[in-house]
Structure formats: C-alpha cells, structure tokens
Amino acid sequence: GIQVEQSPPDLILQEGANSTLRCNFSDSVNNLQWFHQNPWGQLINLFYIPSGTKQNGRLSATTVATERYSLLYISSSQTTDSGVYFCAPCSGTYKYIFGTGTRLKVLA
Amino acid sequence: NAGVTQTPKFQVLKTGQSMTLQCAQDMNHEYMSWYRQDPGMGLRLIHYSVGAGITDQGEVPNGYNVSRSTTEDFPLRLLSAAPSQTSVYFCASSFRHQGRDNYGYTFGSGTRLTVV
Numbered sequence: 001g002i003q004v005e006q007s008p009p010d011l012i013l014q015e016g017a018n019s020t021l022r023c024n025f026s027d028s029v030n031n032l033q034w035f036h037q038n039p040w041g042q043l044i045n046l047f048y049i050p051s052g053t054k055q056n057g058r059l060s061a062t063t064v065a066t067e068r069y070s071l072l073y074i075s076s077s078q079t080t081d082s083g084v085y086f087c088a089p090c091s092g093t094y095k096y097i098f099g100t101g102t103r104l105k106v107l108a
Numbered sequence: 109n110a111g112v113t114q115t116p117k118f119q120v121l122k123t124g125q126s127m128t129l130q131c132a133q134d135m136n137h138e139y140m141s142w143y144r145q146d147p148g149m150g151l152r153l154i155h156y157s158v159g160a161g162i163t164d165q166g167e168v169p170n171g172y173n174v175s176r177s178t179t180e181d182f183p184l185r186l187l188s189a190a191p192s193q194t195s196v197y198f199c200a201s202s203f204r205h206q207g208r209d210n211y212g213y214t215f216g217s218g219t220r221l222t223v224v
Contacts, residue, residue: 001167004150033213043198043215086150094139094158095166098150 002027002091004099012105013077021072021102023087031090034072038083077106114199114216121189121223129184129219131199138204140182144195189223196220
C-alpha cells in the first residue's frame with residue numbers, strides 16, 4: 001500500500017514565525033487531505049488538495065502530485081496552531097492513509 | 109446539528125469481552141469510517157462504508173466487525189477484546205467523492221478504550 005512520510009516530526013516555533021511542513025507519498029493519489037489535531041485530541045480537516053494550491057487565512061497548501069509530495073505552509077504562527085498536523089493521501093476509493101504527523105509547538 | 113457523535117467516550121474491557129462502539133452522524137453523509145490512533149503511529153483505517161449496506165476493509169480490520177444498516181449509524185464491534193486493541197478510536201464521515209471541492213470530512217471526539 002501507499003507509504004506516507006511527514007517531516008519534520010517535531011517543530012518548535014516562536015509566535016509569529018513561519019513554517020513549512022512536508023508530506024511525501026509513495027504512489028499516485030486521487031485525493032489528499034491535511035488535518036490538524038489540537039492538544040485536546042480533536043481532528044479538524046484543513047484542506048482537500050489533490051493538486052495545485054489552496055489558501056485559507058494564514059494557512060496554505062500545495063500538492064505536486066506528479067512528484068508525490070504536498071506542503072503545508074503556516075504563516076505568522078499563533079499558540080493556537082499547536083498540535084499535530086497529519087497529511088492523508090487517498091490512492092483508491094476513500095482509503096485515506098495517514099502519515100505519523102508533525103508535532104508543532106508554538107511558544108508565546 | 110450535532111455532527112459526528114461517538115459513545116462511549118471511555119471504556120475499560122477485560123480480555124475476551126466483546127463490545128460495540130457507537131457512531132452516529134446527522135449530516136446525511138454517505139461515507140463513514142473508523143480509525144484507531146496509537147501513540148506515535150498516526151491514524152490507521154479499520155473499516156469504511158460508502159453507503160447503507162456497503163462496507164469494506166481498511167488497513168487493520170482483523171478483530172473488528174462493522175455494519176451499516178442506516179445512513180446515520182456505523183457501529184464498530186470488537187469480537188473478543190485483546191490488549192493490542194487498547195487505543196483511541198475515531199469515527200469520521202463525509203460526502204462521497206463526486207467532484208466536490210469540499211467533502212465536509214468530520215471526525216467524532218473519539219473513544220478511549222483500554223483492554224486489561
């Protein structure tokens with residue numbers, strides 16, 4: 001099955017800093033999602049991004065499907081951005097495979 | 109509109125016991141799924157369903173059964189609990205992939221299960 005690798009595994013930022021999270025996947029995909037899991041365990045969908053670029057406020061995502069990677073950009077980070085960020089590509093019908101995540105801590 | 113509701117939130121089982129984790133959604137989503145999350149391993153797909161009467165296996169289906177008799181409900185049954193099934197279980201739902209830009213993928217708040 002598809003293999004998913006996320007980097008870096010851990011990231012510590014000062015409030016206001018920018019960051020880029022990377023997701024590499026081993027096979028072609030027909031969809032890809034980014035999720036944020038907050039420190040209380042709640043999972044929130046951030047983006048559906050099978051290809052191209054999308055932006056939502058301070059967050060944006062880019063997927064280059066032909067090169068099998070996706071990037072999540074966080075600008076002007078805030079303490080509320082802390083948590084774990086997961087990418088989940090989908091290589092078949094509805095089978096989303098999660099990476100092990102990037103754990104982000106934003107310091108005030 | 110409650111979203112995705114999971115019950116119970118916490119459960120302790122003895123090895124060999126069976127139980128059912130409940131998941132219900134009120135968004136008329138066709139797709140529902142179950143994941144388990146273990147420390148440092150992300151989420152792994154157990155089973156999923158694309159509509160009432162249709163289910164399929166995910167990455168780690170052994171030891172679990174599902175059924176989908178209605179659009180709203182997707183229960184997960186543990187047949188004979190084992191300590192290896194100690195985990196946090198999440199249910200999720202969304203609209204089907206039909207060229208939408210947003211499928212409304214929504215997770216429940218999770219069930220923390222301990223098998224002793």
